[in-house]
Amino acid sequence: MVMFIAGGVIAGLSGAVLVGFIGVWAPATWLYPETIVLFAALIVGGRGNNLGALLGALLVPVGFEEVTRFLPQVGPPGLIPAMQWVAIGLLIIGFLWFRPRGTLPERRRVFADPPPAGAPNQSGANSTHRVAPEEEGCADRSRPLLAAEGVERRFEGLRAVDGVSIEVFPGRITGLIGPNGAGKSTLLAVLAGTLPASAGRILLGGADVTRLPAYQRAQRGLVRTFQLSSEFAQLTVLENLLVAVPRHRGDSLAGALRGRSYWWADERPAVLRARALLARFGMSAQESEYGGTLSGGQKKLLEIMRALMLGPRALLLDEPMAGVHPSLVEEIAACVESLRDEGLAILMVEHELSMVDRLCDPVIVMAQGQVIGRGSMPVLRRQREIVDAYLAG
Ligand SMILES: Nc1ncnc2c1ncn2[C@@H]1O[C@H](COP(=O)(O)OP(=O)(O)OP(=O)(O)O)[C@@H](O)[C@H]1O
Ligand SMILES: [Mg+2]
Structure with missing residues (x-):
């Protein structure tokens, strides 16, 4: 929720800055082509990561909208802008067909750092660990x-x-x-x-x-x-497990912004626990696959x-x-x-x-x-x- 709100605030501020540049804004000026260009930018650049979005934002609007202004006038007036939309359409189809994750695909987060051999077990570090808390062993079963x-x-x-x-x-x-x-x-x-x-x-x-x-x-x-x-289809199997960890220091926006050094201490035992579960249920090989696959x-x-x-x-x-x-x-x-x-x-x-x-x-x-x-x-x-x-x- 906080992330959605933060995203909305950033988008709102971007709009305000844009209006400062162009001087005037009304919903009617937001036409169908603007939406297409935005989608094309994401599809071409690569969804789900900042670099891909940045690359798409440079390639598509600049490459197709601005560059065509400098092409020599050929054919009847309006031919070049029309061809430009045809080209963007073909580009979208081509990327969706051959490279659906874009030029710079989202990089799967692959967790390195396996527990060193012979290291003492941390929470959940062995594959036969118990799932229930310790006191459950002596829980009154009657x-x-x-x-x-x-x-x-x-x-x-x-x-x-x-x-x-x-x-x-x-x-x-x-x-x-x-x-x-x-x-x-x-x-x-x-x-x-x-x-x-x-x-x-x-x-x-x-x-x-x-x-x-x-x-x-x-x-x-x-x-x-x-x-x-x-x-979560777009998260890896290991990440799907990590989202369940309660009271993780990186859960909050402030905690996440403080960086890896702040929350890594919480994440490491969680990764070990997740790996132990994956080993126990025979899914270690799928650790870095997307949940959706x-x-x-x-x-x-x-x-x-x-x-x-x-x-x-x-x-x-x-x-x-x-x-x-x-x-x-x-x-x-x-x-x-x-x-x-x-x-x-x-x-x-x-x-x-x-x-x-x-x-x-x-x-x-x-x-x-x-x-x-x-x-x-x-x-x-x-x-x-x-x-x-x-x-x-
Ligand atoms: N959010 C809801 N709003 C209105 N009615 C609901 C809602 N959720 C379930 N119901 C109704 O409650 C009744 C029980 O539904 P429930 O899903 O608990 O059944 P179930 O025993 O799990 O069935 P199934 O074996 O098909 O999964 C059904 O008549 C269902 O239509
Ligand atoms: Mg049911």
């Missing part, structure tokens, strides 16, 4: 870490979540199943704080977190993933790893295996199992019942915003109304 009490979420007249009470225990994967529109994702959103509850209470480790915003719940160890992967399954894994960067105690997974190639489903399942074995409390929405059979105990069944059954899958399969409502499909 007490729920996360609990919802009579939680409701209404959208106008619709009760998407209607008086739901559930408990999620450490060291277990609690399944959440139900037909489309049952309210599963809405419940996860309310638990994580991305949607406020209309009524009811949410307890994390016994403390009432109902009124806390999502980021404060995340700081206390309650983190969710999304049904639709939400990676990953397969569906890799994006789901990235989503889980990003949640793990926060060192959660409770993890809410929304269909982590949906739409994933079968070869990666097994890896994601093994990843979730290993997190359970470390003592994380996991609540997982899943439609693939064979996976629920294998991973989840207990299982909660929702329909029309309400819990209609709970227990182990074999027990649920013996309950007629649940089979009719969901399992038969």
Whole structure:
């Protein structure tokens, strides 16, 4: 947000300086060609980096608008300006086709500085490190870490979540199943704080977190993933993980402006932790690839790893295996199992019942915003109304 505002201020000041030069300005003077020239400058120069934008700003307006003024007059009047637009059009097509990232492409940030061999482990520096905070190892697994009490979420007249009470225990994967529109994702959103509850209470480790915003719940160890992967397509895999690091000194505009020496001390352990997660989940080779180029399954894994960067105690997974190639489903399942074995409390929405059979105990069944059954899958399969409502499909 601060960056958007800073960008807007710079753009506004640039406009003010420009008007100082040209003397007069009105929206009507901003015509279609001006917009085309700006787009062409970015496409030719290179999106996403300052040097590319600068080069484009020199090449396109200067090269095509100013230089043509000095060409000898040939053909009927207006031919050269018309040809100039044809040339810019061809240039745009040519770049988009052959060099879509422009003359000076955005440079991927490749993190050097691997941990020296034999160096003592920093936070997360080995590939078998635990994800959950230390105290989770001795967490009381007989007490729920996360609990919802009579939680409701209404959208106008619709009760998407209607008086739901559930408990999620450490060291277990609690399944959440139900037909489309049952309210599963809405419940996860309310638990994580991305949607406020209309009524009811949410307890994390016994403390009432109902009124806390999502980021404060995340700081206390309650983190969710999304049904639709939400990676940053233009950031590398490692950067995607680093954005999740809480309380990073470079997070603020002032901190970022103070330079690398100010925030590097925070970033180094975060890089090591991210690398440890990548190694653990078999994605080290993709460290410097753009998030947008990953397969569906890799994006789901990235989503889980990003949640793990926060060192959660409770993890809410929304269909982590949906739409994933079968070869990666097994890896994601093994990843979730290993997190359970470390003592994380996991609540997982899943439609693939064979996976629920294998991973989840207990299982909660929702329909029309309400819990209609709970227990182990074999027990649920013996309950007629649940089979009719969901399992038969
Ligand atoms: N932001 C919203 N505004 C209005 N209605 C919503 C909103 N989000 C969800 N709903 C409605 O709430 C109900 C529950 O939706 P939800 O996405 O939680 O279902 P779900 O169980 O996750 O379904 P699926 O298995 O298809 O993901 C649906 O009827 C949906 O249309
Ligand atoms: Mg859903």
